[in-house]
Amino acid sequence: MMFCGTEDPFGQLGTAVLAVLPLSFLCTGRAWGAEKPLARHANLSLSFFSSSVSHSQITRLYSRFTSLDKGENGTLSREDFQRIPELAINPLGDRIINAFFPEGEDQVNFRGFMRTLAHFRPIEDNEKSKDQNGPEPLNSRSNKLHFAFRLYDLDKDDKISRDELLQVLRMMVGVNISDEQLGSIADRTIQEADQDGDSAISFAEFVKVLEKVDVEQKMSIRFLH
Amino acid sequence: MEENREDHGLAEGKILSVWMILFVALILLPSIFRVSLGISHFYVKIVIKILEWATLQIEEGVKKQKAMALENLISTGIIQRDETPMEEEIVGRCQGCFSLADIMYFSKKGCEAVAEDEVTPRFCSEELLSWNLLSRTNANLHHVSWKLAAVWVTGIIIRYCLLLPFRICLSVFSVLLLVLATTVVGQFPNGRVKGWLSNQVQMICATLGVRCLSGLVHFHNRENKPQEGGICVANHTSPLDVLILASDGCYSLVGQVHGGFMGLIQKSCMQTSQHVLFERSEMKDRHLVRKKIREHIADKAKLPILIFPEGTCINNTSVMMFKKGSFEVGGTIHPVAIKYDPRFGDAFWNSTKHSVMTYAFNVLTSWAIVCNVWYLPPMVKEEEEDAVHFADRVKAVIAAQAGMSVLPWDGGLKRKKVKESFKEEQQKKYCQIVIQNVSVENRNIC
Helix, strand or coil, rough: CCCCCHHHHHHHHHHHHHHHHHHHHHHHHHHCCHHHHHHHHHCCCCCHHHHCCCCCHHHHHHHHHHCCCCCCCEEEEEHHCCCCHHHHHCCEEEEHHHHCCCCCCCCCCCCHHHHHHHHCCCCCHHHHHCCCCCCCCCCCCHHHHHHHHHHCCCCCCCECCCCHHHHHHHHHHCCCCCCHHHHHHHHHHHHHHHHCCCEEEHHHHHHCCCCCCCCHHHHHEECCC | HHHHHHHHHEEEEEHHHHHHHHHHHHHHHHHHHHHCCHHHHHHHHHHCCCCCCCCHHHHHHHHHHCCCCCHHHHHHEEECCCCCCCHCCCCCCCCCCCCCHHHHHHHHHHHHCCCCCCHHHHCCCCCCCCCCCCCHHHCCCCCHHHHHHHHHHHHHHHHHHHHHHHHHHHHHHHHHHHHHHHHHHHCCCHHHHHHHHHHHHHHHHHHHHHHCCCCEEEEEEHCCCCCCCCCEEEECCCHHHHHHHHHCCEEEEEEECHHHHHHHHHHHHHHHHEEEECCCHHHHHHHHHHHHHHHHHCCCCCCCCCECCCCCCCEEEEEEECCCCHCCCCCCCEEEEECHHHHCCCCCCCCCCCHHHHHHHHHHHHEEEEEEEEECCCCCCCCCCCCCHHHHHHHHHHHHHHHHHHHCCCCCHHHCCCCCHHHHHHHHHHHHCCCCCHHHHHCCCC
């Protein structure tokens, strides 16, 4: 083709077409890159899940993680969680969001995300795997109760004090109950649970109070394959 | 040398004239008279065959690799939600008192929302059951077979090198035509001739626009088409909705003021017909808009108003809350349901992620835009009904026709935070369960 400036429209069209080709391959090059982060995560031993979790569940949850990650930097911030309307209207939304973040950090990666959700896997899944000698799985009854305990324990001192209980109660009921009523509810709860007389609820006392509660049913989410 | 150039020039001249004749005969004339030559239908059939073959390839490849179950990967949800209401879950040892276990209900609901929620997926593109050979939708798939890769590469070449330049030329032509024609018609004195001319100009440019996207639109129930003095409401997926509806009828538009390319088109349209434009963030504007709409429909000679009550683009899998403003005004509502076929290309405009130009590029490099438009029978607000209930009724009708789910959530959640009042509702509900018998509590030992 002769490139003679404005007199050769078809030459120009041809050049334009040839220019678009490499551009299009650049765009498609993006597509292959999208698979790599998941491969990295899948190779991580997500051992706290035990062997009964399926590859497709991890893939689906990774899709979910990336769709929440608006900053596209591989981690979630608190704002990313607050963007979920159903979580934002949950009275204990902030405490739940806090449970995802490790001590003192503002970002959670996929491993941390899965770790927190792992607490809610049904307990019967553990019976399928015969790993009796490994560490206690995250979704055991005891660990589920520990998760709930940590939601109350605001300062992480392994005790639920009267103040902490009041604060959490206030989150749950909003402005609909007076301070005195709330105080009496808190007092009665501590009175029933406290056995060693320190006016606070330790984890062992917490477990004792809830020994008749069907924790498996109340704190399990069925993950579909 | 000079002879060569002359021959070259003559040959080019001939090719150019052939192109022009083809262009006029195959595209311009059918658009003016709104006749379909069936080329789009044929093209779409071929693309469907290719996609079905590709699906088979992927399924076979997956069986060989025993990697992941493709059907289950996308079509079902991530978790099965527990729908038991709060009252049943929070039942302590005694009715109407607080138990330390109550926190479990909230933590479970919270984590369910983190794993999968109803609202945030509506603001990004729909996931597909099977890959449609567009590179932008293959986030989770591995290399399956060489045949598939070859077809994919051929698809790229066809779409980017053959269809894209052609579509760009055609869309540039139609935008220029729109701007010129509306400027010319805008000079005419107001009257019936101007009205008729501006209608024709709008419809021709819209039809040309649909052609340049390789658009295939099926209109159903044309007898229910919106009449003068009515309000036409439809579910909103992208600016293409306007283009598609405008190719089959003339409307006055109500919409958000845009800058740039969209602003240019808006300004040209404003020259020939009455449209209502507003700024989303202006509180005062809302009352003004309502006033203008009222005046507009009172004048029976004016074109029907086209409104998208969702207020923003949703990804065509569900219909979100209809804002009650347009349902309070009175007048007949003509619902229209628009459903795109996602296999051929994603029509949804994610305005938080893509600019108009990126979106236009994506649309122009898809296979095609195939959609169904249903005109539904007109509806009127009943005497005892309030606007919110009426809006929900219309929304249910549209969703049922298009096969989409209904969500009570506000489309504005794409950009705004959810209102505090919803949280307060949840708190109130919990209170009612916990302090059912306040006086009983004080007497009994729980």
